Amino acid sequence: MFSLFIAVKMAESRVHTQFKLTSEDYVEAVGEEVTLPCHLSPDTSAVATTIRWFKETECIYLYKNGQVTERSGYEGRVSLITQELERGNVSLRLRAYRESDRGVYICQVIHGEQKEEAAVCLWDRGGKCSITPVMFLTI
Structure with a gap:
């Protein structure tokens, strides 16, 4: 019985x-x-x-363990829609x-262990923007 319990716990952790x-x-x-989706x-x-x-390559907004850090120049200008986090919406306002x-x-x-990234280009009328691959260092 004891070994069965361990096997179930190991399966749950995976x-x-x-x-x-x-x-x-x-x-x-x-x-x-503007909302960056x-x-x-x-x-x-x-x-x-x-x-x-x-x-x-500059981190302008960090959400970790319910705590928020905003880069200088973006304070009070950037936010997540916190009531949407439960549904997977991580858009930046x-x-x-x-x-x-x-x-x-x-x-x-x-x-x-999973890390995913997605890029979005913000531009205004008459502007141009191109998305190029960016490499990040793990912080």
Whole structure:
């Protein structure tokens, strides 16, 4: 009976929900607020994950263990839609849009050993944006 209990516990510890990140390639900034879409697929709660948003290679937003850190210049301008985390929505809301906000953003979600990334390009009318591969160092 004891060995059966251990086998069941070991099987449970190997169960891990795999997810992918989905996003749009391009988002056009219209107005003062823009949402950079990013979602876990299949719908998986992101509450217990680490979520990082990068602009180019700079981390501008970090969500970890319910705590939030925002990079200088983005304080009070960036946020997740926290009530949507349970459904896997890890989109970044950017307020008080500025021309300097244009560029490539990377959403990174880490859960256990799994790390997924998705890129979205933010541009405004007449602007151009190209997504190029970016390599990250594990922090």
